[in-house]
Amino acid sequence: MSRFQLKKMNRGLNDQITSWFGHYFYTVKRFFLSNIEVFRHKRNDLNEGKKMNNNKWHYEFHPLGENGVVIKFSNEINKQTFHLVQSLSRRLESISFPWLLEYVPAFTTVTVYYHSLYFLKNGNQPPFEKVCQELKWLLDFNGVELKVEERAVEIPVCYGGEFGPDLIEVSKYHHLSLDEVISIHSNGEYFVYMIGFAPGFPYVGGLPNQIATPRRSSPRMNVPEGSVGIAANQTGIYPMQTPGGWQIIGRTPIALFRPNEEIPSFLRAGDTIRFVPISKEEYFLIKEGCQS
Numbered sequence: 001m002s003r004f005q006l007k008k009m010n011r012g013l014n015d016q017i018t019s020w021f022g023h024y025f026y027t028v029k030r031f032f033l034s035n036i037e038v039f040r041h042k043r044n045d046l047n048e049g050k051k052m053n054n055n056k057w058h059y060e061f062h063p064l065g066e067n068g069v070v071i072k073f074s075n076e077i078n079k080q081t082f083h084l085v086q087s088l089s090r091r092l093e094s095i096s097f098p099w100l101l102e103y104v105p106a107f108t109t110v111t112v113y114y115h116s117l118y119f120l121k122n123g124n125q126p127p128f129e130k131v132c133q134e135l136k137w138l139l140d141f142n143g144v145e146l147k148v149e150e151r152a153v154e155i156p157v158c159y160g161g162e163f164g165p166d167l168i169e170v171s172k173y174h175h176l177s178l179d180e181v182i183s184i185h186s187n188g189e190y191f192v193y194m195i196g197f198a199p200g201f202p203y204v205g206g207l208p209n210q211i212a213t214p215r216r217s218s219p220r221m222n223v224p225e226g227s228v229g230i231a232a233n234q235t236g237i238y239p240m241q242t243p244g245g246w247q248i249i250g251r252t253p254i255a256l257f258r259p260n261e262e263i264p265s266f267l268r269a270g271d272t273i274r275f276v277p278i279s280k281e282e283y284f285l286i287k288e289g290c291q292s
Helices: 003-048 079-094 116-121 127-140 167-174 178-186 280-291
Strands: 051-053 057-063 068-072 100-105 109-114 152-159 190-195 202-205 220-223 227-231 234-237 242-244 247-251 272-277
Touching (some): 068 127, 079 100, 079 109, 079 190, 109 127, 116 127, 152 178, 167 178, 167 247, 178 247, 178 272
Antiparallel strands (some): 051 057, 057 068, 068 109, 100 109, 152 247, 190 202, 190 272, 202 234, 227 234, 227 247
């Protein structure tokens, strides 16, 4: 091969390399410019905090430490907020994000914990921003909603006496008779917003203001299983013996925590509860029947 041919071949190769690099850097430049604009809008969305889709989803993202984000739907505890919390929880359950560690639903929020290292290994975008982008996609996705099963559950309660040592205190606080407190409590319709504090413990809303009572000034070291209590504008049931500061007004013979069953919590978020007064004799009969 002559020197002229070799020089011509090298010039052609250099032109190809130059063209290839020019096309590569042009592509990279377009990619980053386009994505910088996308990231800018995403970042503005995140900084703005509030999102809305068809007047259905209202939410805010708040960082929690280095690997958590809190999705807040409202400041108010109500059924609408409950359904938003549960809907997001079911969406998270149905989609297996590789970065998802766990999610924790509460009254008005869902906290999502994620693998920060996953994003550091798979890109340069800050993990919090990337998680918020993927959660935004999940929140704004107009798919088929997974409805929460709502059940009506009756809970038998033996009020007062050894089963309800604080019933007298609640009646004095509101200047009501014992029977009036029992009647008000048992005639209400209550909604289970979430299960927490202890396995099977229901956080129940809907307590009438007439018997809303502050917690005890000094908590008990041992509250018996099945105890029905009042704390501010909530009522609840202790599923096991545990320390607690709620005002105990009665006890149910129904076991709320059933570790040997597929779903160990007898009550579930979304249940509607009615408390049914029973006598002491009926309490022991039901208790015996549940244990047999």
